[in-house]
Amino acid sequence: MSSVSGKIFQIATFGESHGPAIGVVIDGVPAQLPLSAEEIQRELDRRRPGQSDLSTARNESDLVEILSGVYEGKTTGTPIALVVANCDQRPGAYDKLREQFRPSHADFTYIAKYGFRNPEGGGRASARETIARVAAGAVAKKVLKQLAPDLDFSCYVESVADICMDADENFYDRSVIDASPTRCPVPAVADAMAAKIKAIRASGDSLGGTVRCKIRGVPAGWGEPVFDRLEADLAKAMLSIPATKGFEIGSGFAGTLMTGSQHNDPFVIGEDKKIHTASNRSGGIQGGISNGEVINFRVAFKPTPTIAKTQQSVDVRGNACEVVGKGRHDPCVLPRAVPIVEAMAALTLVEHALRQRATAPIL
Amino acid sequence: MSSVSGKIFQIATFGESHGPAIGVVIDGVPAQLPLSAEEIQRELDRRRPGQSDLSTARNESDLVEILSGVYEGKTTGTPIALVVANCDQRPGAYDKLREQFRPSHADFTYIAKYGFRNPEGGGRASARETIARVAAGAVAKKVLKQLAPDLDFSCYVESVADICMDADENFYDRSVIDASPTRCPVPAVADAMAAKIKAIRASGDSLGGTVRCKIRGVPAGWGEPVFDRLEADLAKAMLSIPATKGFEIGSGFAGTLMTGSQHNDPFVIGEDKKIHTASNRSGGIQGGISNGEVINFRVAFKPTPTIAKTQQSVDVRGNACEVVGKGRHDPCVLPRAVPIVEAMAALTLVEHALRQRATAPIL
């Protein structure tokens, strides 16, 4: 029941790293939405490995096919099934790892839960699972564009290890973000990040970092107190991404150091004659509901657990063992995490947009 | 649909600050669980105002009544309805605020969403709503005790503004935590926090801080990838609490500064001959599933938005206005946030415990 998400815009994902395919069924998409495989592919291409020399050398083309729910270029209102075949299957590379519990991977807990696991490429615990999220997110974005034409994302790598952008309120365009393979929009910082990632790869180790996500054009009124507050659903969406360790909205943990009079966002009448807040420590959400300002949050990603160094561990029989890193993995997942964060944010927003459509006052 | 939470252990909460009552219906509780109003009351008493001179002067006894689902001291397996009548209603105190948007409150967004709101005491957006969560959490804890007898919480205030405990791995007992009205288990730090809270109250301002929650005795195997990872559901539960701004599990944001070889938790055979991790930067969860180690997370609470100082704002007609703080509110919500964090954690865990019961391998 846990690979299904959403109540109205509902997705069901499936697939293992080295199985025949990975995919998603999307139910609840309004009919008559123009949709093509090319649009979905564009989002997947931002996620796939091998985009730059900072990423894994795996060659995964990750081509999406639409199996249902679209007719003559438009959605029919019935479930949309998207499938990406797995091409580059090299199960042999993982053979020795079948019986070892890799540190800070899901090997041990999958055995604890299911008593049995598919070890090839991490099985269901592989980050390839996020292909389905990005594909579904592409559809979510299209629906959002219909409901809120000004809605736009500025999602980028804010830090890699201790290389960190200064906090700012710029709304970086996607073209600026994608200009660097690090997906950091400030060139000097991006260069430092790239250098650090190359160095850590050379040393056989890995790095973590943070992704910043800003979303503008979200109308006031999305989000549902008390349990499905917009920031709560965003937090869940982000912490459901592999390797995440934290989430902050608006002022976040730093906000705990301020007083109320420093922290409160005064309401003002803006140049557009509409009500705004003079500051945005709320991160665009108040009382669990969007207030029309830029939604602004940050997500922490731990360093990739797969490293080339030899590590001490235990095997399935409870014996000490040495885990020797093989496989082909990213020394730093941050650049490729950006489209995943965006996709999960889009899925969260579209759910709340449709809920608001369902239960808005009937006037 | 958003005051309902959980799929198996399902709760539906209701009630406004100054309405007749606040309550919760709990469905999915296994039958034959001994349950009394007294046990639930004990948890509510930890949440209610007026426990110490650090809190609001409001006198709310918050007595719970069981309306259904319990017969002769045991649950019947049918819905349990718990109701707390609202006694101390003084709507007059809020009259002037009806038409003003208080900064960083939910006044503006409730109007944006519903076009209409109950302004008395904050209506549904009042923190009194959390009474229902604590009551339901008390029932969740009892079920957890049956399923995992060693499961226990150590949940406390780690910081108030810049007064912060050193990070440690102690599992503080509830009696130690409740010894100070700040619910910080280190007396010297607790005293500093209390002094700071009293000083800020005198100045008409407010403070934020962080709550640390550790949970031991959670069996390996709870949590459901990919969307309902245990940390994802904990993050959602925490960010659904009013005034929260951030969530970290295990190493959290600080973990992004480490390398993979520093961050990974090596597997070892413990003194109990079972598999453990030598460190716990994973925070007790790997791949979205509990690994049997202590679950360890942290939650950020912003400073209370209600302050005694006069603030600039806008009213419902779009005119500038001055908001003058009245009402009786906590200058720092942290001490009373502890039982709420615990309750939401218990509700998250019991849901996953019952899910694991449902779908564990059939052997």
Next chain:
Amino acid sequence: MSSVSGKIFQIATFGESHGPAIGVVIDGVPAQLPLSAEEIQRELDRRRPGQSDLSTARNESDLVEILSGVYEGKTTGTPIALVVANCDQRPGAYDKLREQFRPSHADFTYIAKYGFRNPEGGGRASARETIARVAAGAVAKKVLKQLAPDLDFSCYVESVADICMDADENFYDRSVIDASPTRCPVPAVADAMAAKIKAIRASGDSLGGTVRCKIRGVPAGWGEPVFDRLEADLAKAMLSIPATKGFEIGSGFAGTLMTGSQHNDPFVIGEDKKIHTASNRSGGIQGGISNGEVINFRVAFKPTPTIAKTQQSVDVRGNACEVVGKGRHDPCVLPRAVPIVEAMAALTLVEHALRQRATAPIL
């Protein structure tokens, strides 16, 4: 998880026959709907016992109180809690039945499922549980009236035992239906039913029958294939009512005796220049979606299992025993079933109305 129903217009019911109260929490009601306790009470008054000499002698006033979600006569968009206190508690009357399994009641199966039960007045298995459904249904009807002003119900007793109305296409008004205590709109048939019910009560036995429900003014387009077809959700709603044994939509079982050419409903252009069907064997639903014609279904209710006659049975220790009917029950539930059928139909329709609002094409 099974006393919660609906995904958008979501209700959670609670309460046992002889507990403190029965009630319901309704989430997902659009804000700004005018709502008063009196309107809900009117529906409850149609359900309560003691309306006529055909019903049980129990005197249950069943007064509803609104605990939340309504402010100054309008819904706030937050959960509406409705509670009806149980007044006429006479648990003594049931003492001897505690350890006996009454034939065709839920005593045995509740023990089989929960291992334990509240025996007073049937506990949760009492038909008093339907109070919560009728109360929620009253709110559903109000929302429906906003969304589809022409929507109206004609729901009545079509048969009691072998006393049966001729099938017809009349849309009887509620005043005509309620003119007879049997709720059969044809006076001659109603009189025969009343006589039969009085005679069976005198003999200490009971009767069953059928309820016909017609609903006009449902716009074309409600209902969601493939699993939540409108007739599927109506069937579930009806079979969830205590004592029901069957459901038919449109031509029903009799339709299986026709050929396709006899059964198909030809499309025609009506006098209103809109597309209609010349006949309505589809019962107003085609492909799981309303087609704008009158929705027309029938529900079978078994004879009341509580009878005054002595019956052979088994007790909780597995010994044969004699069950002697006491309590005060209706010899025929049909007249009081009418408002329950209506309420469940309204709850089903409002859910689909809001779903259609959520996912209709965005144009």
Next chain:
Amino acid sequence: MSSVSGKIFQIATFGESHGPAIGVVIDGVPAQLPLSAEEIQRELDRRRPGQSDLSTARNESDLVEILSGVYEGKTTGTPIALVVANCDQRPGAYDKLREQFRPSHADFTYIAKYGFRNPEGGGRASARETIARVAAGAVAKKVLKQLAPDLDFSCYVESVADICMDADENFYDRSVIDASPTRCPVPAVADAMAAKIKAIRASGDSLGGTVRCKIRGVPAGWGEPVFDRLEADLAKAMLSIPATKGFEIGSGFAGTLMTGSQHNDPFVIGEDKKIHTASNRSGGIQGGISNGEVINFRVAFKPTPTIAKTQQSVDVRGNACEVVGKGRHDPCVLPRAVPIVEAMAALTLVEHALRQRATAPIL
């Protein structure tokens, strides 16, 4: 949201008649269940067209492929994706029907709901959609076999038009049922049905009928009052199958003609020293919960709406038109409905079996 069904054993189906594929994602299947494509194929083969000269001449091999969730012959506990490619696509045959509303089909209502439809072969409204149900049902049956080894189905055609078996309590074996292409287990009746079907096909018309389903070996205790009573969920499952018009459990509509003393099922101690009912008018379910007796229900199917005769109708522009039947359809869907009824019953039961596992008393 309506092609997703179940809360714990959750399925999401997709696919149109003439699209690339039809399939289902199944989430919530316990790990370590042996599962092969062959087992699923066996169930699909009972559903596919062209099994006998009573069925359509379409040649659909309907081969299933497992895309995920199974590793080395066992389920992994992660989502199982099953896909059946559509082979025999002849869209040309339907060209003329694109703009006509076929009587008693879903053409008109799909346009009313979605404003747009895939007309090829009926699109999503095609009975080919049930392939996904049968595939998922095969997996459900395997889980049921683990949880209740004695659970077995006897599901057959009881009537075709007015050719009807006498009611009996026999539990016919699947081999007996499948011995006739009509799937009626009484040879003389089966022969009469076959003759009637051939005659109606020759005349260009079609027939309806009823399916009887008996299920033994269901433990007492499955089903959840008040809304998710076992008979309510069975009713919904059955009425979600295309072409169904009615559902009866146990005594059904005929039971409304009996008195309570005739209808009640006396409890007795059986030869196995366990508690049973002497009769089974309850149909194996009391108070919404299985009582351990044979579950026994009946489903009405209308005559196939597609006929060779010319029919009057209206086209999408609102003009009168003549619909001339083409395509290749079954003159009577009953024989092929049997595996679909079984599958939907299995899906309903497995959901309740897992729910009972989740919330049974913790002892």
